[in-house]
Structure formats: C-alpha cells, structure tokens
Amino acid sequence: MSNPANNAAAMTRSASSAPAVSRKTVLTVENLEAWYGESHILHGVNFNVTEGEVVTLLGRNGAGKTTTLKSVMGIIGKRTGSVEFEGQNIIRTASDKIARLGVAFCPEERGIFASLDVRENLMLPPQVREGGLTLDQIFELFPNLKERLNSQGTKLSGGEQQMLAIARILRTGARFLMLDEPTEGLAPVIIQQIGQMIARLKQQGFTILLVEQNFRFASTVADRFYVMEHGRIVEGFANSELEANMDKLHTYLGV
Amino acid sequence: MQALYAQLLVGLINGSFYALLSLGLAVIFGMLNIINFAHGALYMMGAFVAYFLLQYSGLNYWWALILAPAIVGLFGILLERTMLQWLTGLDHLYGLLLTFGIALIVQGLFQNYFGSSGLPYAIPDLLKGGVNLGFMYLPIYRAWVVVFSLVVCLATWYLIEKTQLGAYLRAATENPTLVRAFGINVPLMITLTYGLGVGLAALAGVLSAPINQVRPLMGADLIIVVFAVVVIGGMGSIMGSIITGFALGVIEGLTKYFYPEASNTVVFVLMVLVLLVKPQGLTGRAA
Structure with a gap:
C-alpha cells in the first residue's frame, strides 16, 4: 500500500x-x-x-x-x-x-446536560474568540431551539439535542x-x-x-x-x- | 408551651448547622465524588480559628465570620491539591478512608494541645440579650444564627442553580471531560468547590462557637447526624439538602418536647425508614 x-x-x-x-x-x-x-x-x-x-x-x-x-x-x-x-x-x-x-468538539453522545436547561446548555461553552455566532444567528439556523429555551436539556428530541450540541459550539468563536x-x-x-x-x-x-x-x-x-x-x-x-x-x-x- | 417553642428554636439552630454542613457535603460529593468524612473536623477548625483570632489577634466575631471560612477553606484547598486530587477515578471507599484519617489526625492534634473540655467563646456585644415575644423569650444570637444560615444557604443555592459559574459546576458534575473540552479549567473548579464546601463547614463552626463551646470533638459528634441527614435528603439536590437539614433539626426539637427519650435516635429511625422506601434519599437523583 x-x-x-x-x-x-x-x-x-x-x-x-x-x-x-x-x-x-x-x-x-x-x-x-x-x-x-x-x-x-x-x-x-x-x-x-x-x-x-x-x-x-x-x-x-x-x-x-x-x-x-x-x-x-x-x-x-x-x-x-x-x-x-x-x-x-x-x-x-x-x-x-x-x-x-x-477547537470545538461535538461528541457522538451529544453531551447535553440533564441538570441544565436548554438556555444554560447553549450558553455553557465560554467564548474563546471574537466572531462566534450570535444568538439570533443561531436561532435562524435552529428555529426549534428558540421555543424550547426553558426546557430541560435532555427533554428535547434526539434531533433537537443534536442541534443544541452543534449550536452551542458555534457561539464560541471557534472556527474549527x-x-x-x-x-x-x-x-x-x-x-x-x-x-x-x-x-x-x-x-x-x-x-x-x-x-x-x-x-x-x-x-x-x-x-x-x-x-x-x-x-x-x-x-x-x-x-x-x-x-x-x-x-x-x-x-x-x-x- | 414555652418549652415547646424553646425546643423548636433549638431544633432550628441544629437544623442550621445540619443544612450548612450537608450542603457542603452534597457539593463536594457532586464534584469530587468524595464522601468528605473530614467535614466535622473542618467545622471544628472553623470554631477554633475564630477562638484563635480573638485570643491572639484581637479580631472579633465579625472578622472571624469572614476570616475563619477563608483560612479553613485554604486549608481544604491544600488538602485537595496534595491528597484528594490523586483519588480521582478510584472507588468511593478510598476517599472515605482518607478523609476519615484526616479527621482523626486533625482532631487528635487539637485534643493533644487543647484537651477535650470546651473553650469559651463569648456572644458578640451586638447580638447579646434577647426579646420577649410574649409566648417565648428569644435570644438574639440564636435568631441571628438561624437567619444568617438560611441566607448563606439560599445564596449558595442561587450561586449553583442560577449563575453561569453554577452551570459550569452542575455540568462538570455530570461530565467533567466534556466541560473541560469546552475550555473550562475543571481541575481548578474542583479545587475551589472543595474550598467552598469546607468554607461552609468552617462558617457553621464559627456560628456554633458562642452556643456550643469550642471543643476538638464538637465536629465528630455532629457529623454522624449530618451524614444521616444527607442520606435522608439524598446527595443530588442543593435545595433538598437545605430543606432536609432544617426539617430534621425541627423534627429533632419536637421529639425532644413530645418524647425526649427518642430525641437522639429519631433522625436515625427516619434514615432507616427512608432507606427502606426510597434508597436514593428524598430528593436524590437515582444513582
């Protein structure tokens, strides 16, 4: 080879x-x-x-x-x-x-935290650089999340949890x-x-x-x-x- | 009736100590996965530091309220950095044995230098005396202990449940690896959490100094009941620890009035009943 x-x-x-x-x-x-x-x-x-x-x-x-x-x-x-x-x-x-x-990582098991609501899950990763997506931009990409902000993180459907898992790393300004x-x-x-x-x-x-x-x-x-x-x-x-x-x-x- | 109200007050005061101590145990268990058997010794150290500050530095009760938790908290941070951190990932038993050993050493040292009898600590001038409420005489210092403990407990609850720092803490309790991979210094958070839990124990020690005397074994006696409180309340919930702490203090007080013979065992009887019905505790999340 x-x-x-x-x-x-x-x-x-x-x-x-x-x-x-x-x-x-x-x-x-x-x-x-x-x-x-x-x-x-x-x-x-x-x-x-x-x-x-x-x-x-x-x-x-x-x-x-x-x-x-x-x-x-x-x-x-x-x-x-x-x-x-x-x-x-x-x-x-x-x-x-x-x-x-x-560097931002979205794990296979998604890693949504049960003791945090959707908003807290979304806001959890700290900003590491300027230029991350704003909340408005995130809600434009994932309209479902906006309506579920106060739900417990793990009460979301599988798809919504995946969206949340990706959305939260977009906020941080990581480009990779x-x-x-x-x-x-x-x-x-x-x-x-x-x-x-x-x-x-x-x-x-x-x-x-x-x-x-x-x-x-x-x-x-x-x-x-x-x-x-x-x-x-x-x-x-x-x-x-x-x-x-x-x-x-x-x-x-x-x- | 006077006696009933008096016992209720005693119950609330004991409940304050139960709540402050079990809160710290719950937070420490959540982050470090360690059942902190040194908690009683650290509570005792809080009372002794208050005593030392007054004797040797002339710093009064109000200073002690701030300095003793900070000093004992730093001691806790030292323990965590030098010993407890190496237990990460090991069975609960190791943490339990290590902290139990630390408690024995600390209590032994204090007994060696200060004997087993109590050292007096005066109630601060501002809180001396009492008010006659008509149905009972209320010593101001005791009312202060209950109210102040409640405020500290609620502030801790707010910190953990409602702030960004608390969100890091709760998330790291669930999945420390992922939280760290988001850029948060989890080892530092663990150390500070232990410091916070220890600081709460020391604060309870300072509050207790003017009521109970300052004794090397004051924590050893109390901590047994506190562990029963933690078992009843369950480790999982902050508010659960607070409510269970106060409630069991009151139940103990009421038992002292209605059936004094059972007052020393009522908490343990409740513990057995709760374990039979709900092994994870009243407010605990299933393990």
Whole structure:
C-alpha cells in the first residue's frame, strides 16, 4: 500500500484549486498513536485539514475515528505523535487549553446536560474568540431551539439535542469544528437539515472535521474523505474522485 | 408551651448547622465524588480559628465570620491539591478512608494541645440579650444564627442553580471531560468547590462557637447526624439538602418536647425508614 498521507497531501493540492481562496493547513496529524488504558487504538494516523474544508473520516465501527477526534481534542489519556493546530503542536496540551485555541468538539453522545436547561446548555461553552455566532444567528439556523429555551436539556428530541450540541459550539468563536456522527439515529428529514446546516457553515468559512458512518450523507457535504481501518488511515480522496473509488469503499466499509 | 417553642428554636439552630454542613457535603460529593468524612473536623477548625483570632489577634466575631471560612477553606484547598486530587477515578471507599484519617489526625492534634473540655467563646456585644415575644423569650444570637444560615444557604443555592459559574459546576458534575473540552479549567473548579464546601463547614463552626463551646470533638459528634441527614435528603439536590437539614433539626426539637427519650435516635429511625422506601434519599437523583 502506498503512503496514504502522501496521497492525501497530493489530493489536497488538487482539491484546493476549486475555490479561489488562499488556503492554509489548519490541522496536521502525523504518526498519531493513542491508547485507552492498555488497549492500543491508534497506530500512527496521518492526515491534514485545510482551512474552509469539510473533511470526513469514514470507517467501520472500532476503526478509531472517534478516538482520532478525541485525541485531537486532548481527552484521550495516552497519545503520542504530532497534532499541529494552526502551526502549534498540541499533543501535550490539556483539553481546556486546546479549546481556548479555537477547537470545538461535538461528541457522538451529544453531551447535553440533564441538570441544565436548554438556555444554560447553549450558553455553557465560554467564548474563546471574537466572531462566534450570535444568538439570533443561531436561532435562524435552529428555529426549534428558540421555543424550547426553558426546557430541560435532555427533554428535547434526539434531533433537537443534536442541534443544541452543534449550536452551542458555534457561539464560541471557534472556527474549527469536530463533529462526531451528527446524523446518528436521526430521521431523514433531520439529517437533511443538518446537511444544509453544514453547507451553510462551510459557506461562512468554518473548517469541519466530520466522523460519519452514514456514507451517503457524508458524500453530500464533504470535500475530502479519509478511510480508517484498524487505527490507521488507509485511503484518502477528494469528493470528485468518489466515483472512481466506490469499489474500494464498499470493501472498506462493507456497505 | 414555652418549652415547646424553646425546643423548636433549638431544633432550628441544629437544623442550621445540619443544612450548612450537608450542603457542603452534597457539593463536594457532586464534584469530587468524595464522601468528605473530614467535614466535622473542618467545622471544628472553623470554631477554633475564630477562638484563635480573638485570643491572639484581637479580631472579633465579625472578622472571624469572614476570616475563619477563608483560612479553613485554604486549608481544604491544600488538602485537595496534595491528597484528594490523586483519588480521582478510584472507588468511593478510598476517599472515605482518607478523609476519615484526616479527621482523626486533625482532631487528635487539637485534643493533644487543647484537651477535650470546651473553650469559651463569648456572644458578640451586638447580638447579646434577647426579646420577649410574649409566648417565648428569644435570644438574639440564636435568631441571628438561624437567619444568617438560611441566607448563606439560599445564596449558595442561587450561586449553583442560577449563575453561569453554577452551570459550569452542575455540568462538570455530570461530565467533567466534556466541560473541560469546552475550555473550562475543571481541575481548578474542583479545587475551589472543595474550598467552598469546607468554607461552609468552617462558617457553621464559627456560628456554633458562642452556643456550643469550642471543643476538638464538637465536629465528630455532629457529623454522624449530618451524614444521616444527607442520606435522608439524598446527595443530588442543593435545595433538598437545605430543606432536609432544617426539617430534621425541627423534627429533632419536637421529639425532644413530645418524647425526649427518642430525641437522639429519631433522625436515625427516619434514615432507616427512608432507606427502606426510597434508597436514593428524598430528593436524590437515582444513582
């Protein structure tokens, strides 16, 4: 197998020629290894994300996608290798400091707090930079939340909880978002809404690293894909190369 | 009737101490997952610091009300930084044993230097005397203790339930990892929470100094009842701790009037009944 990181880098260059903006690399992950207690989950992960892109990590359950996001966020106890965010190596940085640099994370389980109402959940993450979405902009994206502000956080429907989980990190001014399976367990109409939202965020210049099992959804929003298997990146290609890679994808994902 | 009202007042005063102490225990348990057996010793230290301030620095009761919780709170922060923080993620039993050991050491040291008999602490001039309400004689200091404790409890409730800082605290109780990943310094918050809980215990100690004497074992006697109060109220709720604390003080007082023989056991009988019917406590969230 050829080095997937090199493939990916070459492909980034070709993909970045589409919109005419100067692009810099936001995130560079090199040789990342991570452990949950005794079990070795990531065995040298290499990939990068360029400003303004939506990049999706694909792969089967247990391939290490979520662990990759958590390692970037600094919430996996033992990790080695290099994670560079905007030129700064954050592999040894505590997660609260990483968040303060402008990295925002929306976990798979959504992490809505039961002892907080919707407003408190929404206002919980502190502002880390200027230029986060205002409440009005958030309510424009997620009109449902406005009517439920005083409800207990966990009384919302699954879709609403997902909206809330994403909405609260948009307020903070972070421009790099990591979304872990935002469509999991949601109805098609809600998935569509989330797709539209991601498209709008991309338009507004957010950089998004997405983990998805739902390949069809990912193919509608992502600029590039990486495929993970057994704690490594095994493949990387641009959305335009999707057709050509379908057979391989079917093998990797078993879809 | 006079005796009934007098016992009611005693009950309210004990209830004030129960509430202040169980509130601190609940907050500490929520954030640190530690059953703080040192709470009684820290309450005792609050009373002793008030005594020292008066004896050696000439700083009166009003100063002690501010300084003793701050000083003992700092001592608590030191305990948390040097010892308790290493227990994160371990079984409850370790925290219980460690804090129980700390309590024994602290109480032993004070007994060694000050004996077991009580040291007197005078009621401040401003709060001396009493008012005759017609149906009973109300000592002003005792009324002050009840009202002031209630205000402090409600202020703590407000801080935790209604402010942004309180929202961080409640959220970190549920999921500290995620709250930290939002950019909040959770370890610092945990330390300060322990300081706050300890400060509340020390404040109760200062309030108690003029009523009960300042004794090395004053906390050891009280804390057993306070743990029963916490079990009855449940650990989960701030308002629950406050209401249960005051209510059990009053129930104890009433028992002293109607059936004095049971007054020392009524809280424990209630505890057994509550455990039989609702093991997570009256206001506790299911574990």
